[in-house]
Amino acid sequence: xxxDFILAGVMGWPISQSRSPxxxxxxxxxxxxxxxxxxxxxxxxxxxxxxxxxxxxxxxGCNLTMPHKQxxxxxxxxxxxxxxxxGAVNCIVVGDDxxxxxxxxxxxGYVLSVQEVVPSWKPDxxxxxxxxxGGAARAIIVAMLERGAKExxxxxxxxxxxxxxxxxxxxxxxxxxxxxxxxxxxxVALLTNATNQGMTGKPPLDISLDKLSKQTIVSDLIxxxxxxxxxxxxxxxxxxxxxxxxxxxHQARPAFQAWFGVMPxxxxxxxxxxxATFKS
Ligand code: ATR
Numbered sequence: 001x002x003x004d005f006i007l008a009g010v011m012g013w014p015i016s017q018s019r020s021p022x023x024x025x026x027x028x029x030x031x032x033x034x035x036x037x038x039x040x041x042x043x044x045x046x047x048x049x050x051x052x053x054x055x056x057x058x059x060x061g062c063n064l065t066m067p068h069k070q071x072x073x074x075x076x077x078x079x080x081x082x083x084x085x086x087g088a089v090n091c092i093v094v095g096d097d098x099x100x101x102x103x104x105x106x107x108x109g110y111v112l113s114v115q116e117v118v119p120s121w122k123p124d125x126x127x128x129x130x131x132x133x134g135g136a137a138r139a140i141i142v143a144m145l146e147r148g149a150k151e152x153x154x155x156x157x158x159x160x161x162x163x164x165x166x167x168x169x170x171x172x173x174x175x176x177x178x179x180x181x182x183x184x185x186x187x188v189a190l191l192t193n194a195t196n197q198g199m200t201g202k203p204p205l206d207i208s209l210d211k212l213s214k215q216t217i218v219s220d221l222i223x224x225x226x227x228x229x230x231x232x233x234x235x236x237x238x239x240x241x242x243x244x245x246x247x248x249x250h251q252a253r254p255a256f257q258a259w260f261g262v263m264p265x266x267x268x269x270x271x272x273x274x275x276a277t278f279k280s
Contacts, residue, residue, distance in 0.1 A: 006035030007058055008259045011042040011050055012065035017224060019248060019274050020063055026273050027256055027264040035260060044071065051075045055098040060259040062092050063252075069104075069135060076102035085142045088135050091255045105251040106136070107143025110221065113246025114190065116266075118217055123149035126189030130154050131181065131205065133161040136221050137194040141169055153188065155181045157195075186211040191234075193220040198228030205230040214238050223248055226278055245274065 010020045016039070024037035040062065042050040047068055052075070054062060064072050069088035073079065076092055080103040083089050089102035114121055123144040130137050133156035141152060155176045156162040162175035176184045185191050191212070197205035199222050207230065212218075218234035223244035227235075235241045249266045257263045 004034060005058075006033065006060055006260055007038070008035070008060050008062055008255075009038040009040045010063040010065055011040045011047070011068055013041060013043055013067060015039045015041045015065070018065055019223070019277060020065075020252065022274055022277055023249065023252055023270060024256060026270055027262075028260065031260070031262045031264065033260050033262070042068070044068065047071055048075050051092065051100070054092065054100065055094050059094060061094050061100075061255070063255060064090055064092070072102060076100040078102070080104070082107070082142060082146070086135075086139045088139065090139075090251065091258070093255075093258045104139060105254050106139040106247065107141070107146075108254075109249070109251030110140045110192075110219075110247040111143045111147060112250040114217060114219060114242050116246055116250070117242045118240060121190065121217060123147040127151040127153060127187065128190045128192070129185045129188040130192045130194050131207070132156060132194035132196075133158070133165050134194065134196075138165065140192065140194060140221070141165065141173065145169060145172060153184050155184055182208040182211055185209075185216070187213055188216055190217045190219065193222065193228070193230050196222075198222055198230050200224050204228065209233055209237060209239075212237075212239065217242060220244055221247060224278070226275065245271070249274075 010018050021037050021039050028035050069090055072089040077099040078101045083102050083104040086104045088104055090104045090106050093101050152172055153174045153176050154162040157178045159177050166173040166175045193205055196202055216239055218239045219242035220228050220231050221244045222228050226243050226245055231241045
């Protein structure tokens with residue numbers, strides 16, 4: 001058996017919700033590559049063993065999803081600056097020497113997903129409002145700051161967490177209180193939901209869009225479901241919306257290239273293949 005079969009995968013706990021196997025295997029087939037991308041159900045207490053085993057198993061690398069992104073930081077041989085700033089790893093690349101490098105493509109993928117829908121938008125186009133201050137918010141904040149964002153209003157239920165991120169990331173981050181959210185979003189160029197509210201199984205995000213400008217691009221990092229009640233409300237009043245699927249697809253491209261050597265394309269067919277998995 002030749003050892004040119006390329007293996008990659010995604011580690012999470014649970015893992016069955018991840019759409020990454022669908023999209024990477026779609027690309028493996030499309031580009032006629034010899035390989036497979038597999039879901040890896042890894043309990044948190046076994047994460048070190050699982051990651052350290054990647055080179056021995058012949059994996060070129062893997063993605064990491066909940067709840068492993070932060071913990072994996074200490075388990076790789078090196079980290080990119082972006083992963084260090086975010087404080088989380090979503091992608092591991094195993095080098096020819098067996099050394100593992102950790103990176104994080106989530107924030108970049110997010111910025112590209114917005115630009116796919118609105119090509120003229122840039123992080124310095126105007127003020128940005130982010131709802132939530134967890135790991136997902138950190139990833140997109142780092143990418144936006146790296147691309148020149150000047151004002152990011154960070155609105156979080158627990159104000160102290162927003163304050164902490166402002167300390168970590170500097171004066172462009174303006175922490176704001178949750179009670180002020182309806183007014184704080186009124187005039188922003190981009191509004192993003194980075195909380196878990198609106199995810200399948202959770203209540204919808206509790207926010208009034210009455211004061212929001214019709215020009216504001218409204219986005220959600222959630223992709224299960226593909227359109228959250230928050231996005232549906234924004235679309236209903238005429239705002240341009242961007243869902244979390246674009247971030248998933250765009251973060252996957254550089255990872256696929258690092259493992260399989262091809263920069264894959266995001267096509268309507270690929271979107272349809274991923275969307276088909278949401279129909280029960
Ligand atoms: P992730 O890594 O996906 O960002 P997280 O770190 O658990 O997940 O962050 C979840 C975010 O959703 C937090 O900003 C959280 O607010 P708190 O910092 O106050 O916990 C936010 N969140 C969770 N439940 C919420 C709710 N009912 N209303 C508003 N925000 C909520």
